[in-house]
Amino acid sequence: MEEVDDKEFEDVNSESEGIVDEKEFEEAAVDTGGTDVTTRQRSQVYTATSDTLFQEAAKDTRTHSLSLEWVFGMNPTLPAFSLQDQHQLVVLYAGAHVGIVYNHTSNSQHTLQGHRHNITCTCASDNRRWIATADQGPNNTVIVWDSYSGIPVNTLFNCHPKRGVTAMAFSTDAKHLVTLSAEEVQSVCIWDWTSQTEEPLWRVELTSKCGFQDCILFNPADSTQLLSRSNTNVIFYTRALGTLQYFAMKLKKYSRETPGRFKIPDTFMNPNMADMSLSQSVFHCRNPHILTVTTAGNILVWDITPFLAADQSLHKEIFKIISLQKINITCIATTDSLIITGDTRGNITFYDEDFRYLMRYIDFKLDPIVSMSFSKECTKGFLGGCNLKTEPLVIRNIVVSTIRSFVHVNVQKGTAQILLYKDCEPLHAVTCHPQKPIVAIANEMGGLKLWDYNDKVLLYNKLFVTEKNIKCLTFDPRGLLLAVGTDTGTVHILDFSGQTETLQSLRCTQDSIHLISFSDDSMYLATADAGKAVTVFRWKKESSWALIGRYHSHYKPIKDLLFGLHPDSSLPRLLSLGMDRWLVEYDLENSTANELLILSTERVEQSAVPMCMAWYPSTTSEQFLLVASDQYKIKLFNSTTKMCRKTVLGPTYGSPIKKVFILPATEDVKANFRCMAFIIKDKVGLQILPLDGNPFKSNALVCHPAGVSAFACSHDGRFVFTAGESDCTVLSWETNLTALEAASALGGEDMLPFYSLLEGGREGKFYREMEDFFFYCQIHHQGIDAMERRQISTEIPLTEVPPLMRALAFFPTEREIEDMTNEVKYSKYAETGNYITKIDLEGFIKLYVNHRPAFGISSDEFAQAFRVLGDSDSDGQRVLQRHELLEFVRDRGENMTEEEVAECFTTLLGLDEEEEEEEEEGEEGKLSKREEFQSGSEDSEPTLECVIPEEISLETFTCDILGFPSSIAS
Incomplete structure (x- = not known):
């Protein structure tokens, strides 16, 4: 993270305004007396220009195993900010835990990554050079970014430790940043973010009578004044008297005799005045007034002059009411000498500083407007309307946030362009086409979108009106059909080869469909529903799907559904895995209409709960089924005998694996190098195969702090897509298996990674005890009282493994002992045809660290x-x-x-x-x-x-x- 001192901040900030000269440069150097010119010129922040960010992004080379490549969607509750408007149209918004700088001109993104929780508020300086993002939760942070280079220049850690930040804003000169906490007892802090200090310059706590404040801003004309607002209160802050003081201005029941500068109109004298919602507030662009939007297009004007006087009378609240329009105002903003409002009909209305009507845009047909952000670039021109004045006004283009989209409004030309549509509903499903660069995304309200993830182009958009709440998606292996499972128990089959129209709708249950799978030959379609049942359909020659049957095969929710091929006949086979720990295989060959038969059932766990399964790529003639559990273990089962052949420690990143995908082999890595992608509660990761329990072979990072609901892999293994249920975004992660392999090598070779899993490592006391116990087992096997000469060996028989495990405080069950024995016994049977009856110390250490509980007993x-x-x-x-x-x-x-x-x-x-x-x-x-x-x-x-x-x-x-x-x- 690059540090920015006061001198460099002043130079960069002045240069961005185009007013820096040689004299100011020298004065700034004298004032701070530190950094020399050479160091400053080498700074990436100091040398960056408005074109730097996306020029560098074009040259970016991925050096991490997973790199965030694109964000589909956004946080619909946060506004967009206009960063550039002249040569390139660039806006800032947030999605999940990342800030997004979107270049609409080149259709490219630069992501600002650094938060561990979802971003809850953003702001930008008036010159658009500096960006701030903040989150809420434990170890929350506020990060200040340079918008020209995308570099984080300062981070405020735990500035509001209990909950985090709910609102913030830059001062006009951008030297100060104000933060408003999200705690029950809120506090306001003003920071000099350009310095090294860890404490705010000013801090004040609000009383509970003020209501929950959710917005704060500086007075553009005077940085010593601020305001915040809740639904019931407007709070004015001032530093005029040397300390940060605040005054709550709350609507009360007034009479005609209420003292004040302004006369209160008779139409405003009513007993319901205290129930008005104060939704938006801003400072007047010239006068010492605060403008607050109330009901039915009215503007409440507060006079803040009494609060600045030395003999102020705090019991007086002076205001007046102005009726601007009949349509309800949803947004108000000021810029230069203009007052601009947005309303529920999507109209944008311009007034001068005396509230005289200038003009209104009514032809854009926008949704209700939430916020407006003005471009830093401006021109002088005339606004048509009823005003007879002919003086030119400063005109700035606007990025408007509505309830459904971000819109760019060119004020001088009078045109509006939709930049992005908001996905305002939780996402439950994502899947990739098996042959083309297409990703399908579905949300809770029945919206289905198909994106070209290479060109970032929306290919298809469909809304299921009657069947909402899409729970799962999948393409058939040929890529000709797309199956959509809904919350009502209906499966829609879309023809992807043509116009993506619905071919058939299948329904045999009212329970929610949460899993769909096609057989490898696309002849079978299976679903798993919330009723803990599996339903199978078969393709008929009449171009339709016929029901084979539905079987209530589990007594707890089904976690995974998987088609495969029989090793001998290459016929389709179907398996389901439930939280009841049963693995069920279905007899597709002998099942007839309305009669789905069970071929076999196998209990795969004793106490652990299986979470998912996948076919494991094997280099031998054996076929294995991979099963991951909630105890951070991954097991490999022989697909025919269902015998557990291997147990390894899985990735331990705070929560167990939820879902896995085996990435296809690629040409850019060495032969036989395969990888597995996985998701856990809030992270996505990669794991190098073959599985052996080496902790350095996996890597994971936060993808959706509030929880990841689904994920998918591209057909070429280049991208992994994760869907965040509540954050309404899908993130595209680019994989780099070469970087993953290089990172794995840093953990050491042979036994070094496994020694690191032992308490104290290779030189620790526990390892020495393990050695002593191991060689004592040799003596015990040969007989403790034996008098003949001992046979020195580096191995012990498998019969000595259980007592040795117990001596090391791991007490396996009889089934776990059987699994350990079979793992060693059959480890080389496929290659040599012989059983292994002994194990050496290194093999035992691997067995111990993989089978023991990952985190002990709590x-x-x-x-x-x-x-x-x-x-x-x-x-x-x-x-x-x-x-x-x-x-x-x-x-x-x-x-x-x-x-x-x-x-x-x-x-x-x-x-x-x-x-x-x-x-x-x-x-x-x-x-x-x-x-x-x-x-x-x-x-x-x-x-x-x-x-x-x-x-x-x-x-x-x-x-x-x-x-x-x-x-x-x-």
């Missing part, structure tokens, strides 16, 4: 278990009864015998140690406590009463029984 998991399984005692604390605990341990999950339960509790409660002490003391004829426990529930009851209470709390279970620190139960 106190929240224990608390959740007691909330679900326990009952409330007299104090409201969740407890388990002793007999319930024994029943859960014995019968739930993997069943345990009475002997196994006895052994576990004997070990946990330290009963073995007591037996050893008794034996050492020589006590005989006494039944050991272990034997008492194993003798049956009746005989063991006295022993249990001694060591386990009747009611077991969370603290008792975690601390007294399991032996965890007391902090885990807090």
Whole structure:
């Protein structure tokens, strides 16, 4: 981030206005007394011009594995700002967590990336050289950018720590930036952002009586004055008396005798005056007045002179009302000597500084106007209208934000041009054409758009009037059909080969369709709905889809639906994966009309919840199915036997994988180099294949801070598209697999990445303990009491793996032990036909870091278990009864015998140690406590009463029984 000091700011700011000369340059250097001319000339900010940004963007070479290439859509609640208007038409707006500088002339974008949360407000200086963006949330930031180079020049960290910023503005000279917090008790801070200070120059807190302020701005004629507004209050701020003071101006019930400079018209004397909504407020362009829009086209004029006087009377609120027009005004702005309003009918009306009507644009047929931004370039001309004055006026073009679009208005020519349409609805679906550079995007209100993502051209726009809330999209493998799934249970099949008209609408359920998949030969179409059922259609020769059947195959929501090919016959096969942990395969070959058959079912997880699946590219004759779970694990299953053949640690970037795509092989990387794209809660990432648990083989970055709803990959693997549900945007990310491979190499080769996953690394205490345990297992296998010469080896048999895992505080279930054994045993069977029965230390380390829990056991998991399984005692604390605990341990999950339960509790409660002490003391004829426990529930009851209470709390279970620190139960 490039620093900007006062001197450089003054030079750059003056130069952008075209008034810098040699004398001013020298004076600025003397005032700040720091940076020399050579350093300043080398600065990219100082040397940038208005043409620099997009010239540099054209030469940009991608050096990251994922680079943001384009933003489709925008934040519909934020305005657009005019940055350039003369040679190029450039505007600023925001989408998701990035600011977007859009060049309409060249149809290109430059994105301003640096926020970790969605941008909540933006502003630009009067000379349009400086841009500020801000967000809300933990570790929120305000970033000031140079609009000429796109470089961030200053960042304010946590200037409002609790919530962030809801509004901000630059002063006229751009040296000060004011921020308005989004907290319940709001504060206003004025910053000298050109300096190195981390504290505001002025700060004031507002009382709750002021209402929630959502807009703030400086007085263009006097930077010591500001105003903010809420629906009920207008607040005036002044620094005239040396400190930042504010005065709340609230509408009250006035009588005729109300004192004030202005006479209040009789038409304004009514008891409902306090209920008026103060939607827009600005400073008058010349007089010490604040103009506030009220109802029915009226303007409320506040006189702020009393607040600037030394003997001010704060109980007096002086105002008058002016009726400008009959149409409701939605926006008001001032520029130069003009007052301009926008209304609910999209009209733009010009008044002079005395509120005399000049002219109105009524032919643009715009939507209701939200805001207006004036160009920095201006000309002198005449506005036609009723005014008899003939003096030329300063005329600036306008970028108008309406409720549906951004529009550029050329005031002198009297023309309007729509720059961008707003997507104001949440997005749930995105998909890519299998052969062409086309991406399809659908929103909650039934809008479907097709974009050429190479040329950034909108190809098709359709609105489903009766079937709204599109949930999913997919092209068939030939690219001739586009299937659209809706919230009403209808699937629309669009003919993409012709005019993209609807060929057929399929409906056999009223449940929402959230997954659609085509078979590889495009002969089958399958859907999964919110009713936890799978529906299959088949293409008939009569150019229509016929229903095969619908099967309620899961008892929890279906997470993924996948077509594939049988390894032997190459016939289509269909699988579904549910949150119930079942993988279901359907018998398409033997299914007939209205009868969908199940071929097999397999439980793929014990405690983890599967999230998605994909066909794994394999270099051997075996075909594997990749399944990712919510416990940050990725498993590979043999597609035929459904045996788990490999378990690896997946990407750990704060949340588990939601969806994966295997990128196609490309020519720009070495042979056999494949990659997997994935999304998690708020990030998109890439993972190098083959999967082995190496954490340096993956990379992810924030794509939609509020949550990513869907993603898709281009047919050539060059782009990844992510859709943000609530931020109404789709982001296009360009992939660079060469950069990903280079970044992976920085993590080290061979075992170095896996050593980094161990506590303390290769030189740590834990690794030395692991070595000791490993070689002790060799001794244990050969016999601890054996007297013959030991056989030195670097391997241990697979039978020693489970106790070694437990010695390292990882306690796998019997199924997990079976998965670990099969993983090693069959690791080379496809190539050699032989089983592997031993494992070395390096192989064991990989097995350990991939199979153990990614983040251990948290106190929240224990608390959740007691909330679900326990009952409330007299104090409201969740407890388990002793007999319930024994029943859960014995019968739930993997069943345990009475002997196994006895052994576990004997070990946990330290009963073995007591037996050893008794034996050492020589006590005989006494039944050991272990034997008492194993003798049956009746005989063991006295022993249990001694060591386990009747009611077991969370603290008792975690601390007294399991032996965890007391902090885990807090």
